[in-house]
Amino acid sequence: MNKIVDENYLDLIIDNSLLRDQINENNTTRLNDMYSILHILLEDPEPCELGELYEYYSFPSLYTPMAQSGTDAAGVNSVQNNPYLALYGQGILVGVIDTGIDYRHPAFLDKNGDTRIVSIWDQSIQNGTPPAGFQYGTEYGREIINRALQAENPLDVVPTTDTNGHGTAIASIIAGSLNEDNGVRGIVTQAELVVVKLKKPKKNLLKISFVPEDAECYQETDIMLAMKYLEGIARKLRRPIAICFAFGSSQGSHSEFSTLNDYMDRIVLQPQIDITVAAGNEGNKRRHYFGASETAPYSHSFELKVGENEKLFALEIWSGLPARLSVKIMSPTGEYTRVIYPQLESCYPFSFIFEESKIWVNNITLEKENGEQLILIRFENPHEGIWTFDLENMEAESYTFHAWLPSGDLISDETYFLKPSPYTTITMPGTANNLLTVTAYDPQTNSILAQSGWGYTRDWRVIPDVTAPGNIIACAMPNGLYGNLTGTGAATAFTTGVIAMLFEWAVVRGNYTSITGSDVNQLIIRGADRSNASYVFPNPNWGYGILDIYGILSKLNL
Structure with a gap:
């Protein structure tokens, strides 16, 4: 069995330069020039034995979903209704790393009934063909997904599902097709999706981390490989990609330092790729x-x-x-x-x-x-x-x-x-330097959601960056249903859609073809609405202000 899914092996994150003598093709999975995953045979050691053998940062952190099951609040409709700025994500890829997607849902079909999904990498299905360059899971491309949609039982052809519903909801908030009956749609209805369904974490990691086996969480190494996959698809197709990561973790220092923080930070410095992350829902949890x-x-x-x-x-x-x-x-x-x-x-x-x-x-x-x-x-x-x-x-x-x-x-x-502090409750990787970290508010009451993570970081950097709508956001749910999503995960999805709009303006329309994810994030921060005189900006709740794409484009003198 492949060591990356074999429960007899423990996955550890290692620095390539420090452990070069231990790295070979038989016991590692390469992530990039800096990091690899080291697979070690585990013989059920006690917690203290592992602590003495390996550093704390070597053990992958565990990440949990950041949403629980109003577009004009961010200026989206104002832009899309302008014939010169009708930005619907045409030519843009949207990357979703989550619990999967119900590819059969009308929210992910075009007017002809064909899929708007470029590919799905289901890390949990091991009896199919993995993506090129990867050793586990199964990849389903557009052609086989369309074939499945025509079949009497689509799941016989493409068996990937989303039993949780979080991934389906997130993807639909970003890029769901318009439902004529109820008016529900995503931000960029013409964008195409690339989806990674994360596999469950290894039981040995849960045991080491003192996390119950039935907990809804996902391990850092699978997330890093998912990022690598999305990055590769975007390069292969030569298209911009806006990636949504609506998960978070309270493991780690809550400063800029962590392997996943560093890994994602480097990605958004490249042209035409950006990652949006959730601020977390720990603000009122007393944790x-x-x-x-x-x-x-x-x-x-x-x-x-x-x-x-x-x-x-x-x-x-x-x-x-x-x-x-x-x-x-x-x-x-x-x-x-x-x-x-x-x-x-x-x-x-x-x-x-x-x-x-x-x-x-x-x-x-x-x-x-x-x-x-x-x-x-x-x-x-x-x-x-x-x-x-x-x-x-x-x-x-x-x-x-x-x-x-x-x-x-x-x-x-x-x-x-007993005496908690709501400050410094932004979850990781929301504490990274270059990523766009999004918190949530309710446009109806113009108030921050009580559960939204508060800044700043432990090393006193200003985060969150911006605030976006995140209360009862209409979305698709598995099995053809519709519902709503609340939390910073929903706000992050909303913001990812806005980033896709900016990529369309910058790249597809030729206004700024070399734009990086970091550039996009700076534009969003500069263009945020700070008109509320009740607050001084930036601040630990609202960051630099409320997401406002019309304000962003206005400041570019369009």
Whole structure:
């Protein structure tokens, strides 16, 4: 079996320059000049064994969907109704990396009943032909999709589906065809779609990450390969592509540093390709804590309420330089761990006398991806109630730190910090430098959605970038149905459609053929609506303002 889907192998992200002696065709999958996926045979080691063998950043992060199941709010209709600016995405590709797509839905058919999908790479189906240059999944091109649409049972010909519905909804918000009966349509109805259905993460990664097996999440390495696939299709067809990534993760430092951040950042510096990412829906989830200690003895305590049915989860604590923090943990029954001091490599397991809780603590002085301290605490069958964490700086200096719980459905709403902070809740890769990070608002009330992630980043960069409509956005749902989507994922899809319009103006119409994704993002930020006198822009909720394509084009003196 292919190692990338073989559950006996664990996938790790490695730096090609650091581990060149370990790289060969038999044990790696190449991502780009910087990164590869290393496949190692796993013999069910304990969590601490893995922590001692491999760096934290080597383990792929897990990403969750950022939407739960009004175009004129962003100036879209004003532009499309102008005969000189009728931008509907003609000649543009839209890339969707998600839970799949219901290719049979009328939203993805043209007036002749043919598909508007160029290709689908279903990473979860292993009995077909994968895309050229890839080793797993099955690719379905336009020709076979059209053949399936003519068949009595299309799924006998092209068996890919979207059982979740998130991917179908996202794709339709961007580029769904007009439904004459209900008036529902996407932003760019003439664009064509390239879709990647992500496979489920490996069970060994879920186990290592302390994530339940039934959680809705997807692993970083599959996402990176999906980006590589979309990039290759765009180059092959020589067409611009606007990529939507409506997922996020609270794993990581929430700064610019992460493998996926870096990977995507490099892509959007190229001509005619852009990536839009969600700010996340963690703003009101009470899953972020910010702490500071400014006076001797430079200690700080905070509390976490753990819900009754919580079985597995991980907590990350990140401190800034030059602090070196020790940690001591008290369970709800009053039992303490010993003080765990920072080390370059450390992992300590703890069991408790009066309860069945087990925890593993890594207190890493130098997390090699960003050089800062990470305290990683993993819980198995944690006792319900209040857990207390005591931090103390060994440097006898003032310090600040952040703590994050997992995003999305990786943890229940019954587990939360008692004194949370809604700030710095943008999920990754929304903290990257060059990507366009989108948060959501309700155009009817002109207010930010309560769940939308708040900025800024942990290293104080301005993110989110812009705000877009994200409340009850009409969309397609699997099996020919229509519904609506709410959240920053919906806002990200909406914005991806606007980017496709800009690519049509710049590339297809010949106004700026060398435009990069980063250029597009700067135009969107400059053209954002900042007319609301109640706010100072930029700010942690609205970023640089409300998405406004008419404002963008107006500033270009068109």
